[in-house]
Amino acid sequence: MAGRRILGIGVDVVDVARIARARNGRSDVLAHVCAPEEMPDRDDDHRAACLWSGKEAVAKALGTGLWQAGIDWLDIRLGRAGEVMLYREAARLSAGSEIHLDFAPHGALLLAVAIRWAAPT
Numbered sequence: 001m002a003g004r005r006i007l008g009i010g011v012d013v014v015d016v017a018r019i020a021r022a023r024n025g026r027s028d029v030l031a032h033v034c035a036p037e038e039m040p041d042r043d044d045d046h047r048a049a050c051l052w053s054g055k056e057a058v059a060k061a062l063g064t065g066l067w068q069a070g071i072d073w074l075d076i077r078l079g080r081a082g083e084v085m086l087y088r089e090a091a092r093l094s095a096g097s098e099i100h101l102d103f104a105p106h107g108a109l110l111l112a113v114a115i116r117w118a119a120p121t
Contacts, residue, residue, distance in 0.1 A: 004117050004118060004120065005117065005118040006115060006116070006117060006118075007061075007097050007116045007117065008061040008062060008063050008115075008116035009060075009061055009113070009114070009116070010056070010057040010058060010060025010061035010062070010113070010114040010116075011060065011111070011112070011113050011114075012052075012054075012057040012060065012111075012112045013053065013109050013111050013112075014049050014052055014053040014109065014110050015108055015109055016045050016046060016049045016108060016109070016110055017045075017108055019045060019048050019049045019052055020045040020048070023042075023045070028042075030051060030052070032073065033055065033073040034051055034073070034074075034077075035074055035077055037077075038051060046105075046110070049110045050078070050103055050110065050112070051078055053103070053110055053111070053112035054078050054101050054103065054112045054114070055073060055076045055078065056112065057112040057113060057114035058076045058078075058084055058086075058090075058099055058101060058114045059071055059076060059090075060114065061099055061114035061116040062090060062093050062099075062116065063093070064093065069089060069093065070088075071088075071089050071090050071093075072088070072089075074087070075087045075089060075090035075091070078101070082101060082102070084099045084100075084101050084114070094116065096118065096119050097116050097117060097119055098119055099114055099116050099117075100114070100115050100117065101113070101114045
């Protein structure tokens, strides 16, 4: 990726067990965070943590964070193969750029890193 400019970096860390506990309440907290096609299996806490932290990291790479500049959880969607799909205000803010997302487990924690690149010319 020589010659490409980084436009933003977003990092988020979550405790996988904390996400699991939040999902075991009266209603799955991810129902407010994910589109139906994103919802992980009930026992897939790792995927749930990826969705939570990945969306947070992408919002930070856009320079807004969630709920700022009109960005909502559902404006950022993550495919099972790691692809990032943006809608509404998130798509508008990212115009002319690409976002790459990766995850690294570290013990009980999961680290998400999103890098926003200027689109190749």
